[in-house]
Amino acid sequence: MAVIERIPASGLIEKFPGGNLALTTSESVLKWSKASSLWPLTFGLACCAIEMIGTGASRFDIDRFGAGVFRASPRQCDVMIVAGTICVKMGDCMKRLYAQMPEPKYVIAMGNCAVSGGIFCRDTYSVVKGTEALGIPVDVLIPGCPPRPENLLFGIMKLQEKIRKEKRVKR
Amino acid sequence: MSNGEAFGLIKLKIPDTSLEEKTRAIVVPREGILEAARCLTGQGFDSLHNLTAVDNKDNVTLVYHFYSMKKRAGIVLKTQLLPDDLTVESVERFWRSADWLEREVYDLFGVKFLNHPNLKRILNPEEWTIHPLRKT
Amino acid sequence: MDDTSLKEDIGTEEFWVNMGPQHPSTHGVLRLELKLSGETVVDGIVHIGYLHRSMEKIAENRTYTQFIPFTDRLDYLASMNNNLAYVLAVEKLMGIEVSDRAKYIRVIMAELGRIASHLFGITTFVQDLGAFATPLFYGMREREKIVELFDDVCGQRLTYNYMRVGGVSRDLPNGADGKIKGIIKYLRPKFDDLEALFNSNPIFTARTRGVGVLTASKAVNYGVTGPNLRASGVKWDLRKDEPYLCYDKFTFDIPVGNNGDAWDRYKVRMDEMRQSLRIAEQAVLGLPEGDPTVKAGRIFRPEPGETYMRSENPRGELGFYIVSDGSPIPFRMKIRSPSFSNIAVLPDLIRGLKIADAVCVLGSLDVVMGEIDR
Numbered sequence A: 001m002a003v004i005e006r007i008p009a010s011g012l013i014e015k016f017p018g019g020n021l022a023l024t025t026s027e028s029v030l031k032w033s034k035a036s037s038l039w040p041l042t043f044g045l046a047c048c049a050i051e052m053i054g055t056g057a058s059r060f061d062i063d064r065f066g067a068g069v070f071r072a073s074p075r076q077c078d079v080m081i082v083a084g085t086i087c088v089k090m091g092d093c094m095k096r097l098y099a100q101m102p103e104p105k106y107v108i109a110m111g112n113c114a115v116s117g118g119i120f121c122r123d124t125y126s127v128v129k130g131t132e133a134l135g136i137p138v139d140v141l142i143p144g145c146p147p148r149p150e151n152l153l154f155g156i157m158k159l160q161e162k163i164r165k166e167k168r169v170k171r
Numbered sequence B: 001m002s003n004g005e006a007f008g009l010i011k012l013k014i015p016d017t018s019l020e021e022k023t024r025a026i027v028v029p030r031e032g033i034l035e036a037a038r039c040l041t042g043q044g045f046d047s048l049h050n051l052t053a054v055d056n057k058d059n060v061t062l063v064y065h066f067y068s069m070k071k072r073a074g075i076v077l078k079t080q081l082l083p084d085d086l087t088v089e090s091v092e093r094f095w096r097s098a099d100w101l102e103r104e105v106y107d108l109f110g111v112k113f114l115n116h117p118n119l120k121r122i123l124n125p126e127e128w129t130i131h132p133l134r135k136t
Numbered sequence C: 001m002d003d004t005s006l007k008e009d010i011g012t013e014e015f016w017v018n019m020g021p022q023h024p025s026t027h028g029v030l031r032l033e034l035k036l037s038g039e040t041v042v043d044g045i046v047h048i049g050y051l052h053r054s055m056e057k058i059a060e061n062r063t064y065t066q067f068i069p070f071t072d073r074l075d076y077l078a079s080m081n082n083n084l085a086y087v088l089a090v091e092k093l094m095g096i097e098v099s100d101r102a103k104y105i106r107v108i109m110a111e112l113g114r115i116a117s118h119l120f121g122i123t124t125f126v127q128d129l130g131a132f133a134t135p136l137f138y139g140m141r142e143r144e145k146i147v148e149l150f151d152d153v154c155g156q157r158l159t160y161n162y163m164r165v166g167g168v169s170r171d172l173p174n175g176a177d178g179k180i181k182g183i184i185k186y187l188r189p190k191f192d193d194l195e196a197l198f199n200s201n202p203i204f205t206a207r208t209r210g211v212g213v214l215t216a217s218k219a220v221n222y223g224v225t226g227p228n229l230r231a232s233g234v235k236w237d238l239r240k241d242e243p244y245l246c247y248d249k250f251t252f253d254i255p256v257g258n259n260g261d262a263w264d265r266y267k268v269r270m271d272e273m274r275q276s277l278r279i280a281e282q283a284v285l286g287l288p289e290g291d292p293t294v295k296a297g298r299i300f301r302p303e304p305g306e307t308y309m310r311s312e313n314p315r316g317e318l319g320f321y322i323v324s325d326g327s328p329i330p331f332r333m334k335i336r337s338p339s340f341s342n343i344a345v346l347p348d349l350i351r352g353l354k355i356a357d358a359v360c361v362l363g364s365l366d367v368v369m370g371e372i373d374r
Helices: A002-006 A026-036 A047-056 A088-100 A112-116 A149-164 B003-013 B030-042 B098-109 C003-009 C055-059 C068-072 C079-094 C100-128 C134-154 C176-199 C202-208 C216-222 C227-231 C262-285 C338-344 C346-350 C355-365 C369-373
Strands: A079-083 A106-110 A140-142 B047-055 B060-068 B073-081 B087-089 B112-114 C015-019 C031-037 C040-047 C305-313 C316-324 C332-336
Touching: A026 A149, A047 A079, A047 A106, A047 A149, A047 C134, A079 A088, A106 A112, A106 A149, A140 A149, B003 B030, B030 B073, B030 B087, B047 B098, B047 C316, B047 C332, B060 C316, B073 B087, B098 B112, B098 C338, C031 C355, C040 C346, C040 C355, C055 C068, C055 C332, C068 C079, C079 C100, C079 C305, C079 C316, C100 C134, C100 C176, C100 C262, C100 C355, C134 C176, C176 C202, C176 C262, C202 C262, C202 C355, C216 C227, C227 C262, C227 C316, C262 C355, C316 C338, C338 C369, C346 C355
Parallel strands: A079 A106, A106 A140, B087 B112
Antiparallel strands: B047 B060, B060 B073, C015 C031, C031 C040, C305 C316, C316 C332
């Protein structure tokens, strides 16, 4: 009983009054566990990467949200945090990295450059104007140049919310 | 050593050399760049810390910034290329830093450095055909 | 079976390994192609340009003031220093003299920026060597103090846009000098802690001593500057040799290494942080009164001409070569970035080393892709 009460996804689990029984669907448990252990890809493109590391480091501690396990291999990741300016030369690598990630996969575009090209949008010949311009679908857009760590944490919480509210479990 | 002294030395070797009044930069003709480089290494200018180009529309000016760690003095050398013949001798054999700097100038301006060991694009994708910082 | 016949039986071929652009220890989007024979690096090719944001083209389309925020994004670990280098170049072009208070504030910001950058550089370097997370967490904790101060001063944590041509964007907020003094007092013992943590670690010592030796003549020939050059034993620091701002008023030493190996590059950075603290302390104690802000307009029309101004960044000599044609936008701007020259020496250093040491050498050079590719 005590164990069940401590599960944070209380909305997903129906507890029978007085008894030792809890009722839920496997889908809700799956969604809940997916949202609480998002493993991001270690993928710093530019300035925003420093704030991403800052978020992961001691003061802001991204681990509190279960998203602190930065993996270097895309095959072990759930979420790609695009942190920085995407350049033409990097575009192909980005697409390949996204393709290498196993489903279900999510993308957070961190910072103005990843959202739309940011301050490098105009008068440039080598900058891709945002992650979506590459054909990579984005789940959460975080504006800022660079966004503060709090913003990134908020973005991750929004993504978790989105995962919990998914209609069908992505396969 | 000031620009003036270095100018005197280079002028002995290459008579066409001139001194820009405002910036005190030494301007050598394109053919004399190797001779000037040899002269400068002999004078102890052991560091080429900057090399760039400026597209003035009617010509492309290469700008070399040299420095001597022993004498603690720097000089500026320039040479002008015509837009229809953007070739110049590479100074990579004297200063290894010229390797990447010349590749960058080739990438952005299309200046071909003769006898460069590895003249390929450095910043932009290799298959590109444009030279983005040209003004024409 | 004797040794020779064994060798003939098990022949190994040299092969190419690709490292990057997405790799945890390439500090961004650097790509290395390594030719390996077993684990030994036979040759290496450095590919850059994965973060080429065409800053020099953008500079030709922005006014002098509008370009200041872009300099933040060059070497994003030391944005204050980049701001400073750029405005110094424009001031030299325009012939502007700044007020004493502005100079002192700039020095404080530049030196604290240097400490923040070195803290990050050293701790990520140690992390590359396998000390997962702990040193980085310590380093980031100390760095946060400085970042917080910058946040108070100019409202951003990473890209400050604080310097202006002719001064700074705003005066220090109330109580900032007390806070700076507090940070200096806080940081001084922390450096000893960090050093004790690293120096007493036999793995760290074994993996850095004698690895990736860069001789002084080679360093100068390649145009290597900054702590990497000083680690090779060349006493060359623009703050002393070509003093700008009011660096000639402060007493500080230039740490130099002897061997030019990875250990020396780490050690020089460590000592440099202490010296930076010294400078910042002197500057904050002698902070003059006055108005550091700029009252003039934001659009300048420098006389036609050109200038090259360089200043000592945490990674070396950052130079701006600006050609003006008399209009409010630069005709041509070349950014001579220190990391660009520092990384060019990498293939020479890693030849003959083991692949794990190549990572060590790369980490010890402490490059930032933002300013290599611009």
